[in-house]
Amino acid sequence: MRWSSVAVALASAKSFAAALDPVSVVGNKFFNKDGSQFFIKGIAYQLVPQDPLVDTDQCKRDAKLMAELGTNTIRVYHVDPDADHDGCMSAFDDAGIYVLADLDTFDTYIIPQNNYWNKTKFDRYAEVLDTFQKYDNLLGVFVGNENIATKDDSPTAPYLKAAARDMKAYRDAQGYREIPVGYSAADILQLRPMLQDYLTCGGNSSETVDFFALNSYSWCDPSNYKESTYDQLESYAKNFPVPIFLSETGCIVPGPRQFDDQDAIFGPDMVNDWSGAIIYEWIQEENGYGIITYAPAGQAPGPNVEGGFLRKGTPTPKLPDFTALKSKWATNTPTGVSRADYNADDVSTRACPSSTAGGWWQVDGDAKLPTLGQILAVKTETGSLATETGTSTAESTSDSTSDGSTGAATTSKPDSSSSTTSSADSAETSNGSPLDKRVTAFGAGLVGVVLGAAVLL
Numbered sequence: 001m002r003w004s005s006v007a008v009a010l011a012s013a014k015s016f017a018a019a020l021d022p023v024s025v026v027g028n029k030f031f032n033k034d035g036s037q038f039f040i041k042g043i044a045y046q047l048v049p050q051d052p053l054v055d056t057d058q059c060k061r062d063a064k065l066m067a068e069l070g071t072n073t074i075r076v077y078h079v080d081p082d083a084d085h086d087g088c089m090s091a092f093d094d095a096g097i098y099v100l101a102d103l104d105t106f107d108t109y110i111i112p113q114n115n116y117w118n119k120t121k122f123d124r125y126a127e128v129l130d131t132f133q134k135y136d137n138l139l140g141v142f143v144g145n146e147n148i149a150t151k152d153d154s155p156t157a158p159y160l161k162a163a164a165r166d167m168k169a170y171r172d173a174q175g176y177r178e179i180p181v182g183y184s185a186a187d188i189l190q191l192r193p194m195l196q197d198y199l200t201c202g203g204n205s206s207e208t209v210d211f212f213a214l215n216s217y218s219w220c221d222p223s224n225y226k227e228s229t230y231d232q233l234e235s236y237a238k239n240f241p242v243p244i245f246l247s248e249t250g251c252i253v254p255g256p257r258q259f260d261d262q263d264a265i266f267g268p269d270m271v272n273d274w275s276g277a278i279i280y281e282w283i284q285e286e287n288g289y290g291i292i293t294y295a296p297a298g299q300a301p302g303p304n305v306e307g308g309f310l311r312k313g314t315p316t317p318k319l320p321d322f323t324a325l326k327s328k329w330a331t332n333t334p335t336g337v338s339r340a341d342y343n344a345d346d347v348s349t350r351a352c353p354s355s356t357a358g359g360w361w362q363v364d365g366d367a368k369l370p371t372l373g374q375i376l377a378v379k380t381e382t383g384s385l386a387t388e389t390g391t392s393t394a395e396s397t398s399d400s401t402s403d404g405s406t407g408a409a410t411t412s413k414p415d416s417s418s419s420t421t422s423s424a425d426s427a428e429t430s431n432g433s434p435l436d437k438r439v440t441a442f443g444a445g446l447v448g449v450v451l452g453a454a455v456l457l
Contacts, residue, residue: 018136019093025180025210027344028240029337030139030275037336039266040139040245040276041329042073042100043291047283047311049106051080053099056087058312062282063095065292065315069322070329073139075100075247075278081127089135098139100247100278102184103128103167110144110160112153117162118373125163126170133176140180140211143167145247148195149186154362157198158376162369164199165207182211184247187218190360193236194353198365200241201352207369211275212240213247219261220251230264237273239348246277252288257321259328266332279325284318285309291321 021033030038043066046052053059053076066074074092079085079101092099103125104110110117125143132138143163147156164181171179185195192214199209219228237244246265250257264270265277284290286307294313304312317323352365370376 020096020098020137022136022177023098023139024178025243026339026342028243028273028275028347029339029342030243031339031342035339037334037338037342038275039271039334039336040073040278041070042075042276042278043069043071044077044248044278044281045074045283046077046281048306050078051083052076053079053085053088054083055312056091059088059091061313062292062315063091063097065317066092066097066282067095069291069326071097073098073100073276073278074282077102077145078105079128079132081105081124081131085131085135089132089137093135093137098137099132099135100139100142101128101132102142102145103163104142104144110147110156110163112147112150112156115156115159116373116375117159117166117370121163122166122170122372125167129167129171129176129179130174133171133174133179138179140182141167142182142184142213142247143209145184146186146215148191149188151190151360152362154191154195154360155376157195157363158367158369161199161207161209162371164209165369166372168206168210178210180210180243182209182213182242184213184215187214187216187233188360194361194363194365196236196240196244197350197353198363201350201365203349209242211243211245213245213278215248215280216246217249217251219249219264220253221258221260223260225264225269228261228264230261230270234270234273237270239346240273241347241350243275244273245275248280249277250279250281250289255288257324259321259325262325262328262332266334271334271336282315283309283311291318291325292316293318 023030023032023038025031030040032038045062047058074097076099089099104121105124105128108121108124110121129141132141144160147160148154160183164183167181171181183199185192196212196214199212202208214233216233218233219230225231249261250259259279262277265274279291281289282292284293286309292315293310294315295310304310353361353363355362355364367376
């Protein structure tokens, strides 16, 4: 396995002068080095599909405006482990901004309906971790994003949990600091409670995620704590075993956004259990979720233009969204609890969820996790076991998506049109509205938010 053959990256890494200290996890909180609690005020940042952290000048321009906004974290969906990230990571570090990065690449995404966790994927994930572990402003890493989003996707969960287990073991074997390893889930009412419990259950911290994050768009201004069903999110997060936060939020229906959900997240309703939120997203593109632009929409194709939108330049705030968010973050400044006064024993222990034959959750939560390369038996609609068991021998340099291509499918966020569906198998968000999942190719729509479960069975 990789940790037996790869030299510790700390020995060969370039020196990197950091202004920020690493953030650590204790119980269900993030803590700064000085013992104060850390709350995420983040922005999703993926200017280009491949890697937004390679253009130092652009990172400096964006980091400066992000700091003015009140940002302390960015989320990056895809990076190239072979590229030089020192300039961008330094730019964000200087601006007081941490980075959350996905470990998967376009060809190593764990795809539902084609489940496996093998050495090829392991090595690629490890390469990303090797590259970024030296940066003190690396807040954490994701082993997946919205991999489980439709009916029959839940059998993917053991492979995600196995990926977290193996990445934590690799991290520790290499002598890296305890960089938190977590997962970012789609807010699917029929799956969310079981998934968040499954990834944190079992009582063995070496096999559970270090944090759990949720992509939720159920709060659409004007709304409130109950109408948005944030009260339900809070009920499931009460005394959660690990830090939990919103890894994407910011509904644009009907618009403009007021970001009133930030009052709930950082206020008395949720602040004791939630560790903040990441707003989707920085750049304005076709989906309409951006809070800045580099140029007016519809610019003619040319250098640094994808999907009709310029991906480089001086960021200009998109009003009134930018100022609304800036105001919310400026007025919501929770202090939380100090590490010295915090008792991690107060967190809950989650029971592993049971499988429901024919239902949305089809995983026996107490079953042993797959080893590297192992393929598990899967329960069918009738409750019988499928015959696909054994070991994955696929060690190719790229994995295929469900349509046979080597790229990954993407999903856009709910748009301004309120579509409905009569299918009993349709996914619903926590407020009962259909989750609009439109699959597009990278570069022709939403960039960076990957959904492996692109095809409904």
